[in-house]
Amino acid sequence: MTRYEWLLLLHLIGAFASMGSVVVFSVLVASGAQVAAPQLTFLGRRLWDVGGLLTLVFGVWLALDVDGYGLLDGWILTAFVLWAIAGAAGIRLGILYSEGDEPPSGSVVPLYAVMAFAVTALLVVMIYKPGA
Amino acid sequence: MTYASIRPDDWNLPLLVHVLGAMVFVGLLATIAVLLVAALRTDDRAAALRLAFRTLLIGALPSYIVMRVGAEWVAAEENVDEDAAWIGIGYIVTDLGLLLLIVVTVLTGLAKRRVGRGTEPGRLVRPATAITLLLIAAYAVALWAMTAKPA
Numbered sequence: 271m272t273r274y275e276w277l278l279l280l281h282l283i284g285a286f287a288s289m290g291s292v293v294v295f296s297v298l299v300a301s302g303a304q305v306a307a308p309q310l311t312f313l314g315r316r317l318w319d320v321g322g323l324l325t326l327v328f329g330v331w332l333a334l335d336v337d338g339y340g341l342l343d344g345w346i347l348t349a350f351v352l353w354a355i356a357g358a359a360g361i362r363l364g365i366l367y368s369e370g371d372e373p374p375s376g377s378v379v380p381l382y383a384v385m386a387f388a389v390t391a392l393l394v395v396m397i398y399k400p401g402a
Numbered sequence: 403m404t405y406a407s408i409r410p411d412d413w414n415l416p417l418l419v420h421v422l423g424a425m426v427f428v429g430l431l432a433t434i435a436v437l438l439v440a441a442l443r444t445d446d447r448a449a450a451l452r453l454a455f456r457t458l459l460i461g462a463l464p465s466y467i468v469m470r471v472g473a474e475w476v477a478a479e480e481n482v483d484e485d486a487a488w489i490g491i492g493y494i495v496t497d498l499g500l501l502l503l504i505v506v507t508v509l510t511g512l513a514k515r516r517v518g519r520g521t522e523p524g525r526l527v528r529p530a531t532a533i534t535l536l537l538i539a540a541y542a543v544a545l546w547a548m549t550a551k552p553a
Contacts, residue, residue, distance in 0.1 A: 279549040293429030306440035
């Protein structure tokens with residue numbers, strides 16, 4: 271495997287972990303966090319941590335390594351903004367589910383919606399690469 | 403230094419459908435694995451198995467179809483060489499993966515019924531968990547194949 275393929279693979283593993291975290295929180299939100307909530311919250315938070323780290327580190331590395339991409343490209347800057355929005359919402363959502371014994375309510379759905387929208391938008395930006 | 407390869411715009415939508423379906427599917431497999439493990443360890447086994455079964459039926463099977471349809475669509479757009487090793491790995495993983503997914507669904511459904519009748523479900527849940535973890539590992543191999551594209 272070339273260095274580019276390794277970087278892309280690790281970046282994609284991070285992307286799968288991030289979307290996996292959204293999926294786990296989707297099941298938590300849809301089920302009202304009544305079933306296996308501590309275990310699912312643990313999985314969702316760890317996937318979010320790993321996914322966020324891998325996508326950012328290897329995404330930046332790819333942008334620096336690939337001729338034709340730059341960190342100041344519009345689509346990459348857009349991805350940074352979406353990553354930050356998703357990261358903030360996802361971390362806050364994980365904390366809400368981890369706190370206390372009762373399932374959280376109120377702010378869970380808006381936070382989940384922001385997280386899911388930002389991660390999906392990130393995927394769209396990564397595939398369409400507008401302006402590249 | 404690697405040069406950026408820009409794919410034709412026509413490939414973007416099928417690729418998005420394929421990748422989004424695959425990401426959701428793998429995320430659901432991880433969720434189901436955790437629910438099955440929880441079903442062995444928690445007091446509320448019936449609820450964990452019910453949620454795992456619903457997640458399989460409402461989430462995993464439809465997302466598998468989206469992933470698979472997206473794969474065929476993008477392969478048709480790209481006019482790929484179907485004899486390439488990476489395409490073969492993709493077909494093996496997804497075709498065998500569907501069989502194993504059906505096995506997991508049946509085992510989980512039977513375990514759910516057993517718990518409903520007050521019977522121990524462990525002999526059904528453990529193999530279902532193992533197969534689910536095997537599926538996740540197989541899809542990791544498929545991800546490698548899609549990335550490295552071995553000839």
